[in-house]
Amino acid sequence: MSELAYLAVTVYGHVKGVYYRAFTSRLAKSLGLRGYVRNLPQMNAVEINAEGPKEKLEELVRQLEAGPPESLVEHIDVKWSAFTGQFSNFEIRN
DSSP, X not given: XXXXXXXXEEEEEEOSSSSHHHHHHHHHHHTTOEEEEEEOTTSXXXXXXXXXXXXXXHHHHHHHHHOSTTOEEEEEEEEEEEOOOOOSSEEEEO
């Protein structure tokens, strides 16, 4: 069985108004992850909180570094922690 983990990511750069949240949501769902993505107010940043199998979360991070074609990712902060089981699906939050 895969090791389960929790991942908190903040993506900085040109990530608003370029479908970054929709890109992240589709990707996370395709990987079978649960959690959410949202824009951070007053910043050019997007926050992702997700959990599931660690290898799927690692794939999520690799894809987030590239982002959708219209985005320009400048920096990513990644924090790992223990799986919580608090999410029932993956959603886009405002």
